[in-house]
Amino acid sequence: MGWKKWARTRSPWLFHAHCGGCNGCDIEVAAALTPRYDVERIGIVLTNNPRYADIMVVTGIVPKAMVPVIKRIYNQMTEPKGVVAVGACATTGGVFLRDDDNPTYTFGGPVDKIIPVDVYVPGCPPKPEAIIVGIAQCIQKALAKD
Ligand code: SF4
Structure with a gap:
């Protein structure tokens, strides 16, 4: 295993993209970083710069106004990179999607229609x-x- 792969698999840096929703999922992401769960002790670090990030954690429905933003953030991340869609809003549209033909008027998601998603975490909030x-x-x- 090369040292780059060794480093990124043992200490991935996260970029948290909050894209609408009710903030419930954002609170749970923040909770994962607080001392009770303390993901930093296993090397997971939050960054506010997508160029340093290995994984993007996306919460919320992604309103239409955020579609170009989230694409730009994803393109700023260097390879290899991953995306985790957190919560019902990010994975499916959740309560904001009554049915595929009749979403709320600002709905631009779900996330996997905009950027590739590697892992889906269900729940409202998870x-x-x-x-x-x-x-x-x-x-x-x-x-x-590799
Ligand atoms: S999935 Fe539920 S908790 Fe998370 S942002 Fe959507 S409505 Fe809020």
Whole structure:
């Protein structure tokens, strides 16, 4: 294993993209970083610069206004990179999607219609444990490639 792969699989940096929704999922992502769960102790670090990020954690429905923004953020991340869609809003549209032909008027998602998604974490909101498992799965799926 090369040192770059060794480093990124043991200490992935996350970019949290909040894209609409009710903030419930954002609170759970923040909880995963607080001392009770403390993902930093296993090397997972939050960054506010997509160029440094290995994994993007996306929450919310992605309103139409955010579609070009999230594409730009994704393109700023260097390869290899992964995306985790957290919560019902990000994975399907959740309560904001009555049916495929009749979403709310601002709806631009779900996330996988805009950028590739590696891992889906269901729930409204998902627990921090589920988010941590999703990040671990994303490390294996997207960052452990040769
Ligand atoms: S999935 Fe539920 S908790 Fe998360 S942003 Fe949407 S409505 Fe809020």
